[in-house]
Amino acid sequence: MSEFKTVFGSLENYEKGHIEIIDDDPKAYAFSNIFEVANQSAPYEKVVVGKNLKYVIETLRAEGDSDWYTCAHDEFVVCMDGEIEVHLVKLNNSASYTPENKEGSVKLESDPEGPKMGRIILRHGHQALLPKGSAYRFSNRKKPGVLIMQTICGDHSVEKWAEICYS
Amino acid sequence: MSVTNIISSTPSIENGYCSFELGSFSFHRDEYFAHISWVVNGRGMSHTISADVFLRALMRDVAWGFFYGRVNFDNVFGTTNHYGQVDMFAGSYNGDLKAKNLDLLETFDTPLIMATFKTMLDDWTNESFDPFAAPDETTQGWIGKKSGSNLAAINRERQVCQRQPGLPGDVALRVDEDGYPQNRAFADVSEDEPEVYIEPGFESEVGAFNLFAFLSRSNVTWNPSITSICKESLFCPTTEEYILPIAHGNDRCEWFFQMSDQIDWKVENDETGQPRAKVVMKAGDIAAMPADCRHTGYSPKRSMLLVWENANPELPKLYADGKLPVNPIQF
Numbered sequence: 123m124s125e126f127k128t129v130f131g132s133l134e135n136y137e138k139g140h141i142e143i144i145d146d147d148p149k150a151y152a153f154s155n156i157f158e159v160a161n162q163s164a165p166y167e168k169v170v171v172g173k174n175l176k177y178v179i180e181t182l183r184a185e186g187d188s189d190w191y192t193c194a195h196d197e198f199v200v201c202m203d204g205e206i207e208v209h210l211v212k213l214n215n216s217a218s219y220t221p222e223n224k225e226g227s228v229k230l231e232s233d234p235e236g237p238k239m240g241r242i243i244l245r246h247g248h249q250a251l252l253p254k255g256s257a258y259r260f261s262n263r264k265k266p267g268v269l270i271m272q273t274i275c276g277d278h279s280v281e282k283w284a285e286i287c288y289s
Numbered sequence: 290m291s292v293t294n295i296i297s298s299t300p301s302i303e304n305g306y307c308s309f310e311l312g313s314f315s316f317h318r319d320e321y322f323a324h325i326s327w328v329v330n331g332r333g334m335s336h337t338i339s340a341d342v343f344l345r346a347l348m349r350d351v352a353w354g355f356f357y358g359r360v361n362f363d364n365v366f367g368t369t370n371h372y373g374q375v376d377m378f379a380g381s382y383n384g385d386l387k388a389k390n391l392d393l394l395e396t397f398d399t400p401l402i403m404a405t406f407k408t409m410l411d412d413w414t415n416e417s418f419d420p421f422a423a424p425d426e427t428t429q430g431w432i433g434k435k436s437g438s439n440l441a442a443i444n445r446e447r448q449v450c451q452r453q454p455g456l457p458g459d460v461a462l463r464v465d466e467d468g469y470p471q472n473r474a475f476a477d478v479s480e481d482e483p484e485v486y487i488e489p490g491f492e493s494e495v496g497a498f499n500l501f502a503f504l505s506r507s508n509v510t511w512n513p514s515i516t517s518i519c520k521e522s523l524f525c526p527t528t529e530e531y532i533l534p535i536a537h538g539n540d541r542c543e544w545f546f547q548m549s550d551q552i553d554w555k556v557e558n559d560e561t562g563q564p565r566a567k568v569v570m571k572a573g574d575i576a577a578m579p580a581d582c583r584h585t586g587y588s589p590k591r592s593m594l595l596v597w598e599n600a601n602p603e604l605p606k607l608y609a610d611g612k613l614p615v616n617p618i619q620f
């Protein structure tokens with residue numbers, strides 16, 4: 123038995139930190155908590171919780187089935203809570219969905235056409251590659267989970283800083 | 290490139306350590322301390338740092354290739370990376386020394402300062418001291434006369450993936466046999482792997498791994514690896530315990546995502562060292578570090594921190610010229 127207890131957060135159990143200001147504006151830190159954000163999100167809403175110019179980290183509440191998405195560059199997800207299935211399809215004509223220079227996730231209007239690439243079941247702490255030019259969909263029929271996604275700010279990214287940040 | 294002009298003394302008769310010179314700075318170690326000396330306006334100045342503190346900071350500066358922006362060893366001495374050249378300074382970002390014109394800043398080609406720092410790190414690190422380890426994991430062998438060396442520890446390379454660890458040809462997942470046992474402080478972290486079902490032909494593109502298990506096997510503290518890359522967006526997770534050995538003054542905004550446990554960040558004005566705030570981050574918290582701050586982390590228990598960097602090489606100039614806001618989000 124370990125003498126150390128590693129503390130992770132979850133949708134149901136998290137404790138948000140805080141900022142002690144000496145000579146500063148708390149808004150400088152754009153401080154939020156991904157579990158608090160996911161508790162207030164619609165299923166698979168791509169809420170931006172980190173933004174470094176065009177690059178973003180999004181928090182997604184994983185509940186039920188998501189739409190299908192594709193992207194012209196690699197994206198990555200890390201499962202922070204729950205059990206989330208990722209379905210991957212190689213798009214027959216990926217350039218028709220996303221020009222090479224298009225950045226961010228792109229929602230598909232209909233089911234993807236192309237061969238299945240595989241399927242991944244993510245649990246706590248697991249990371250998956252969403253390879254460029256593929257279509258992907260998340261599925262979670264169990265209790266709601268949380269993903270963080272590394273991507274670029276795109277058409278479906280949602281920014282609501284004033285609602286989520288410590289101020 | 291020639292780096293034969295490292296200036297070092299013969300080993301001290303008293304304690305066995307060499308002394309070093311770089312530009313107008315000289316470096317000298319005794320049984321407890323590192324001493325840095327410089328001359329400014331005809332006045333001899335010196336600064337003293339506990340040798341363990343100095344070696345932990347020097348280790349990070351070397352391992353990170355001078356990192357992004359400024360690496361303050363403490364509130365007096367440090368380096369600023371200009372990517373090809375490096376400033377070394379004493380007092381230049383200390384409000385009081387600067388105001389009295391007692392500071393000195395000199396610029397060196399990266400290979401020379403790197404070679405000097407590596408030689409000093411090697412000479413001043415004793416066999417039983419690991420500057421990458423948490424204090425609880427190493428010894429007090431940094432105290433006393435020169436006693437052997439620890440090349441295995443100081444020559445560790447940070448792990449940088451091509452696309453994602455575990456994919457064919459990429460960084461391997463961490464296992465005991467490769468020198469990555471699960472750390473004592475993460476013995477309770479689950480090591481179950483994701484279920485990955487790959488259709489034939491897509492082996493190089495379909496991949497997943499247990500990031501938390503990977504991090505639980507990190508054999509260093511405060512030394513980021515890279516585990517995913519989206520153009521210039523780098524996920525640089527690291528495991529942290531005790532105190533970040535430097536105060537980082539980034540030349541751009543960076544972000545922290547606290548994946549487990551807690552880190553308290555002391556945030557200061559990067560030009561003067563004046564206190565700004567303390568940012569207490571717990572599991573699930575995410576926050577930016579503004580481009581004009583310096584920050585030092587305190588991690589009471591070994592924790593998992595995702596450091597998130599934007600590696601766009603044009604950013605330092607854009608921030609320095611005031612063309613980008615120092616706070617990443619306006620709301």
Ligand SMILES: [Fe+2]
Pocket residue numbers: 537539543578584
């Ligand atoms: Fe930093």
